[in-house]
Amino acid sequence: MTGNYKTVEWLGDRLLIIDQTRLPQHETYLELADHHQVAEAIRSLWVRGAPAIGVAAAYGIVLGVQKIESRDHKEFLKQYHTVAEELAGTRPTARNLFMAVERLNAAAEAAADILTARNAILAEAEKIQAEEIEATRKIAELGADLINDGDTIMTHCNTGPLATTGYGTALGVIIEAHRRGKRIQVLATETRPLCQGARLTAWELKKEHVPFRLITDSMAGYFLKEARVDMVITGADRIAKNGDTANKIGTYGLAVLAAANKVPFYIAAPSSTFDPELPTGDDIIIEERSPDEVTHQNGKRVAPEGIEACNPAFDVTPGGYITGFITETGIRKLP
Numbered sequence: 001m002t003g004n005y006k007t008v009e010w011l012g013d014r015l016l017i018i019d020q021t022r023l024p025q026h027e028t029y030l031e032l033a034d035h036h037q038v039a040e041a042i043r044s045l046w047v048r049g050a051p052a053i054g055v056a057a058a059y060g061i062v063l064g065v066q067k068i069e070s071r072d073h074k075e076f077l078k079q080y081h082t083v084a085e086e087l088a089g090t091r092p093t094a095r096n097l098f099m100a101v102e103r104l105n106a107a108a109e110a111a112a113d114i115l116t117a118r119n120a121i122l123a124e125a126e127k128i129q130a131e132e133i134e135a136t137r138k139i140a141e142l143g144a145d146l147i148n149d150g151d152t153i154m155t156h157c158n159t160g161p162l163a164t165t166g167y168g169t170a171l172g173v174i175i176e177a178h179r180r181g182k183r184i185q186v187l188a189t190e191t192r193p194l195c196q197g198a199r200l201t202a203w204e205l206k207k208e209h210v211p212f213r214l215i216t217d218s219m220a221g222y223f224l225k226e227a228r229v230d231m232v233i234t235g236a237d238r239i240a241k242n243g244d245t246a247n248k249i250g251t252y253g254l255a256v257l258a259a260a261n262k263v264p265f266y267i268a269a270p271s272s273t274f275d276p277e278l279p280t281g282d283d284i285i286i287e288e289r290s291p292d293e294v295t296h297q298n299g300k301r302v303a304p305e306g307i308e309a310c311n312p313a314f315d316v317t318p319g320g321y322i323t324g325f326i327t328e329t330g331i332r333k334l335p
């Protein structure tokens, strides 16, 4: 991992997370003691970012399983599924969450008895986290090869260690290029409404001493047209078989602007974000969050009372706009 902070750490009977809603002002750690608290942490974005959500959900299920007292195997499995469904219901868009739940379901169901199931569920959760860390390490390595000395790179949302529990996806690539001594410049979008760019990406880039400038989302077109931007690189929440990619709201606009200005547009994502069942992005469920996140900033109302606001948290970029996918197994074009 890159940062000297812990995104998600399993403590044996609790889950330690950094509260991402309090960053950058406060570096606060929370110890979550049951699966309801983990579900709340995911819903409230204390832990966020597709791979980190998957890892947290997996350990959330482990916590839920630790509290099941029944010695009857059938009853144990019934209660297991109630726990797993609560975690699966927290956020709808990131594939990693459902990948984690499906893997733990398979581990629970394959076990011949309760003790074997408990052990297999914990082992699978730990494996998922280890795989995410390793995948993001490889993504950072492979992606950094694409970046040239002197490049300016635009990125969106937060895709660093905070979002992955590992090295980061898009931001991992950027940090690795900087570590290799490439003299890069980053343009980081603030990412309204919750400002994952302004709060979290700026915090992580600052910690890594990567030269960057923060811009508002609406400045992206200006910089892509007027400034020399060599590459846009973002993460992903779910990728369909044809390459259609759901990511933080605003990604689609960036991809279109990048295409209009002939700037390569890359997605960096581990294989856990690819949805093997989904032919196109049309069926990706887009999370609709509270309009208060749009009408308010820092808890203060900025819009008049009594108005309607929309708040889709993600959008889908058609695969045709994506120059390449940086994954742990290589850089490829889809389909």
Ligand SMILES: CSC[C@@H](O)[C@@H](O)C(=O)COP(=O)(O)O
Pocket: 048, 049, 050, 051, 094, 156, 157, 158, 159, 160, 163, 164, 168, 169, 170, 196, 234, 235, 236, 237, 247, 248, 249, 313
């Ligand atoms: C490696 S993280 C990729 C995505 O999960 C990230 O870009 C993103 O959209 C996160 O959204 P968030 O709502 O903050 O969970």
